[in-house]
Amino acid sequence: MKPVSYVRARSVEEATAAHAGRGEARYLGGGTNLVDLMKLGVERPEVLVDITRLPLDQVEEQPDGALRLGATVRNSDLAAHPLLRDRYPVVSQAVLSGASGQLRNVATTGGNLLQRTRCAYFQDVSKPCNKRVPGSGCAALDGVNHDHAVLGHSPHCVATHPSDLAVALAAVDAVVELAGPGGGRAVPVTDFLRLPEDVPERDTVISHGELITAVVLPPLPPGSVSRYRKARERASYAFALASVAAVLRLEDGVVSHLGLAFGGLAHRPWRARRAEAALLGARPTPEAVARALDAELAEAVPLRDNAYKVSLARDLAAQVLGSLTATA
Amino acid sequence: MDSSEESHAGASAQAVRHAPWPGPADSPAGATESRVALRVNGFSHTTEVDHRTTLLDLLRERLALTGSKKGCDHGQCGACTVLVDGRRVNSCLLLAVAQDGAEVVTVEGLADLAGEDGDLHPLQRAFLDRDAFQCGYCTPGQLCSAVGMLEEARAGAPSAVTDPQQGLGSAVRLTGEEIRERLSGNLCRCGAYPHIVEAVRDVIA
Structure with a gap:
């Protein structure tokens, strides 16, 4: 690690100004990923702007029924919040399925979205990686890519996004609120996180100096049910090989709303729009669900080591949609 | 390092932690060290830290509290777990400078936490x-x-x-x-x- 200066921001304005005004600056939230990457030499900031004492640590109900999650709400506080558990079980379940109790006590809502891929080549500074050093190549493309993407990858990057929370946020149509030197804006989480294309160094559409201030969850359709399920290589405390977040509403046995997202398959949570369209207005019989999922996953392009992810994701989603159909 | 042990009359760590504007933010722009005040196992310590110092390294190398262990140093093994303001955390991933005002309990302080002196x-x-x-x-x-x-x-x-x-x-x-x-x-x-x-x-x- 190289020496770093430290600014403790008193306001959002001060934070964004401090970030924009200095050299290589990083916002410091819980730091559970950033500090780790600094130790690995992947992140080499010159300035840390500590945002953990900003007044962004509340979960607030909005007049329109939406739930506004402050950017510095700790993961464990978020998952335990009564309104979240009651109205967005899929979001609470996703948070609880990630990391460990210790990490969730520290990690923040905004930081969760901005965490970097756990691709082993990204974390190893002795290896080529277009995400870490643009133009250096992708060691995972022909390397050990058991954990990597099967959807939406490019010849430049086959990394996956590691967040569980983000997958649930994609399924509930959450919106990311940003503050920056030039003002604020709101971006749907499915647009906020991006596919690698030919700029894999950019995980999100955030601009330099912009700060996530909140994530807003719109009200779910009345009577809908939701669930998160994750497959991993040990029973707890591991990243997803594949995961599924789903929000389902049935009316007279017919799907009137479906939000379906996959984790562990792509550079961002994979919102399954094709499967959703196929099931909307239909009865979610096992056959119909299987057809819809096959249509969605038909565009998967597995790498050498990860073809298993396609059937794993399909089976997980079928199981989740089956269990939701039984309770909806 | 100027570490002091003093009795705290009534000032809870919580109150200190959320005070509007203590210490390190007032370090000169560009400084790479700051003064940090922590309460560890009931004792107050004020010390100058390099901003890269983790809470784990501060505990082990500066305060000689070597009960907390450095296993992986990447938040994956939990050997460094301590309580900060009553919550369990991986001390290897916390920068000490950001913990200014915190109340820390390590394994050395658990017995006192239970309130049974010496047991x-x-x-x-x-x-x-x-x-x-x-x-x-x-x-x-x-x-x-x-x-x-x-x-x-x-x-x-x-x-x-x-x-x-x-x-x-x-x-x-x-x-x-x-x-x-x-x-x-x-x-x-x-x-x-x-x-x-x-x-x-x-x-x-």
Whole structure:
């Protein structure tokens, strides 16, 4: 690690100004990923702007029924919040399925979205990686890519996004609120996180100096049910090989709303729009669900080591949609 | 390092932690060190730290509290677990400068936390009674993690295996499955897990 200066921001304005005004600056939230990457030499900031004492640590109900999650709400506080558990079980379940109790006590809502891929080549500074050093190549493309993407990858990057929370946020149509030197804006989480294309160094559409201030969850359709399920290589405390977040509403046995997202398959949570369209207005019989999922996953392009992810994701989603159909 | 031990009359760590504008922010722009005030196991310490210093390194290298262990140094093993403002955390991933004003409890302070001067914390006693370790390297982290976990469950915080029907806000009943899930952030290479679960069950029985 190289020496770093430290600014403790008193306001959002001060934070964004401090970030924009200095050299290589990083916002410091819980730091559970950033500090780790600094130790690995992947992140080499010159300035840390500590945002953990900003007044962004509340979960607030909005007049329109939406739930506004402050950017510095700790993961464990978020998952335990009564309104979240009651109205967005899929979001609470996703948070609880990630990391460990210790990490969730520290990690923040905004930081969760901005965490970097756990691709082993990204974390190893002795290896080529277009995400870490643009133009250096992708060691995972022909390397050990058991954990990597099967959807939406490019010849430049086959990394996956590691967040569980983000997958649930994609399924509930959450919106990311940003503050920056030039003002604020709101971006749907499915647009906020991006596919690698030919700029894999950019995980999100955030601009330099912009700060996530909140994530807003719109009200779910009345009577809908939701669930998160994750497959991993040990029973707890591991990243997803594949995961599924789903929000389902049935009316007279017919799907009137479906939000379906996959984790562990792509550079961002994979919102399954094709499967959703196929099931909307239909009865979610096992056959119909299987057809819809096959249509969605038909565009998967597995790498050498990860073809298993396609059937794993399909089976997980079928199981989740089956269990939701039984309770909806 | 100017470390001082003094009695604190009434000023709770919580109040200090959320004071509007203490210490390090007033370091000169571009400085790479700051003064940090911490309360560790009931004693106050004020010390100058390089901003890269983790809480774990501060505890071990500056305060000679070597109970907290450096296992992986990447937040993956839990051997460095301590309590900060009552919550269990990986001290290897916390920058000390950002913890200014915090109340820290390490394994060395657990006995006092239980309020029985000179005696062991009930969980430490249970670990001995159940032989819940082999080499002991992960034990300080296991103990601090379990103490924090018991408080989380008492406060009604759910885990990934908690029944969604569990009443909001009521204490979670800790089955063996709950204990294993909630302590999954603490690895034990000796494989003492079965006895660790038994020891934790002893203190909630």
